[in-house]
Amino acid sequence: MLKTQCPRCIGDGRLPYEERTFAYxxxxxxxxxxxxxxxxxxxxxxxxNLIFYEHLKCIEDGIKLSNIDHLRNHVQSVYGV
Structure with a gap:
């Protein structure tokens, strides 16, 4: 994942590939x-308590996030975004 890609959109399987991987x-x-x-x-x-992160790798790894700060920390530490 690039720092210019949305961490939420990239895992949204409802979006077309071009929209999921769009780089700002x-x-x-x-x-x-x-x-x-x-x-x-x-x-x-x-x-x-329904925060979830839909990146395919994280789904496979069973990543559970409890709040927005946990989401931001995860995306920063794992993906550098």
Whole structure:
């Protein structure tokens, strides 16, 4: 995963391959997309303990995330994003 790819979109099997692997021009632009497109949903799911990360490798490894900070830490430490 590149620093300019959205960590949430890349694992969304409902999206076409081109959309999942889309790379933004800069990491800051990707961060803006993440906040606009995904953060509200993550915050709602957080209250129900339903935060999940849909990267195929993480699904295979059984990665469970408990909150948004855990998600951010995971994406940073594992993928450098």
């Amino acid at each position: 021009s800069r990491p800051a632009v990707m961060n803006d997309h993440f906040e606009r497109a995904h953060l509200a949903d993550i915050k709602v799911r957080k209250h129900d």
